[in-house]
Amino acid sequence: MKSFLKLKKNWFALLSILIAAAASWGVSLQFRQMLAREKLFPAPSLTQVLHLHDYHPALKGTHGDTKIYRFEGKEPGGKVLLLGGTHPNEPAGYMSAYLMIENVQVARGTLYIIPRANNSAFTHTDPQEGNPQFFTIRGKKGLRKFRYGSRDTNPIDQWPDPDIYLHYPSGQELAGNETRNLNRNYPGRPDGTFTEQVAYAIVKFIQSEKIDLAFDLHEASPEYPVVNAIVSSESSQDIATEAALELAFEDLHYSLEPSPYNFRGLSHREWENYTDALPILMETANPIQGRLRGKTDARLILTGWDKMYLKAAKLGVLSVPYDSSGLPLKVRVGRHIEAFQKIVEIFSRDHPDKAVRILNLPSYSELMEKGIEEFF
Numbered sequence: 386m387k388s389f390l391k392l393k394k395n396w397f398a399l400l401s402i403l404i405a406a407a408a409s410w411g412v413s414l415q416f417r418q419m420l421a422r423e424k425l426f427p428a429p430s431l432t433q434v435l436h437l438h439d440y441h442p443a444l445k446g447t448h449g450d451t452k453i454y455r456f457e458g459k460e461p462g463g464k465v466l467l468l469g470g471t472h473p474n475e476p477a478g479y480m481s482a483y484l485m486i487e488n489v490q491v492a493r494g495t496l497y498i499i500p501r502a503n504n505s506a507f508t509h510t511d512p513q514e515g516n517p518q519f520f521t522i523r524g525k526k527g528l529r530k531f532r533y534g535s536r537d538t539n540p541i542d543q544w545p546d547p548d549i550y551l552h553y554p555s556g557q558e559l560a561g562n563e564t565r566n567l568n569r570n571y572p573g574r575p576d577g578t579f580t581e582q583v584a585y586a587i588v589k590f591i592q593s594e595k596i597d598l599a600f601d602l603h604e605a606s607p608e609y610p611v612v613n614a615i616v617s618s619e620s621s622q623d624i625a626t627e628a629a630l631e632l633a634f635e636d637l638h639y640s641l642e643p644s645p646y647n648f649r650g651l652s653h654r655e656w657e658n659y660t661d662a663l664p665i666l667m668e669t670a671n672p673i674q675g676r677l678r679g680k681t682d683a684r685l686i687l688t689g690w691d692k693m694y695l696k697a698a699k700l701g702v703l704s705v706p707y708d709s710s711g712l713p714l715k716v717r718v719g720r721h722i723e724a725f726q727k728i729v730e731i732f733s734r735d736h737p738d739k740a741v742r743i744l745n746l747p748s749y750s751e752l753m754e755k756g757i758e759e760f761f
């Protein structure tokens with residue numbers, strides 16, 4: 386009887402271990418999915434794929450390493466950089482970068498695209514926000530699944546946060562979690578925190594490749610004051626102003642925001658201070674990032690439709706027009722791609738020796754007509 390009970394106990398223990406192992410296996414599979422990168426189908430004109438570790442070897446094998454897609458035209462010209470995914474919870478930024486990678490053709494000059502600037506921030510989502518982890522689009526190449534990430538570097542790559550984050554080298558004080566925000570870490574340093582090292586590698590890349598014009602694509606909540614905006618620094622404000630005027634003729638309205646001198650660590654401020662590139666940052670309005678939003682799901686990323694925002698618009702508390710058509714992803718990507726093309730065109734007009742000619746990207750109206758599905 387005793388040995389029978391012992392056997393029963395052992396079986397029970399074994400079964401418990403097996404159940405726990407199966408559950409852990411399931412969870413680990415789900416966890417690994419967070420680290421997977423989307424499969425992209427670069428346009429045939431892709432010349433080369435570089436990595437951030439080519440500019441800062443310490444990033445090799447870490448979540449901070451990321452791909453740099455290089456498209457070089459037959460004719461020599463200037464060099465343009467486009468960054469998406471500085472904040473992976475702002476999908477219009479990296480979806481614009483992906484769309485360009487899969488469709489662009491460069492006739493003159495060189496275009497570099499880094500679609501996942503803070504790759505680590507793509508590997509998790511912000512806690513307590515109820516954010517979806519993925520969203521899908523049925524494109525021409527099939528069902529495409531894209532990641533929705535976080536604003537900041539994953540704590541598995543940089544932890545713990547200090548109480549107060551001191552920006553290097555200015556010593557500016559910011560909230561502790563901003564230590565993991567790539568767009569507060571420029572110009573970075575080679576022996577700094579994980580995020581400082583990513584920022585350092587990007588600045589090193591801009592310096593080494595002698596980039597002439599550099600874009601950083603973002604989104605923000607519709608109630609945030611800097612939205613539907615082009616942010617420029619001292620060296621890029623003429624181009625930005627000209628672009629905003631010409632875009633207004635197309636009925637696309639952008640506010641012009643100067644890069645503040647004393648707000649340190651941002652791409653436009655530090656690329657201005659530490660590189661020769663003309664920096665441009667652009668923002669579209671995205672309801673899933675807003676505090677007024679209701680149901681938070683993958684649908685909201687694609688449609689930008691939320692009845693709470695319609696109410697907010699009627700109360701006059703939003704910084705952008707908002708009606709029953711919402712703020713679909715195609716509108717936000719369309720604004721980024723149209724303004725990007727306009728700014729490159731103006732830069733090329735003003736600097737004929739460094740002209741860059743980019744082909745095969747849709748216009749805003751083409752995106753409205755066909756949808757982004759047509760380009761994936």
Ligand SMILES: [Zn+2]
Nearest residue numbers: 472475603604
């Ligand atoms: Zn952002």
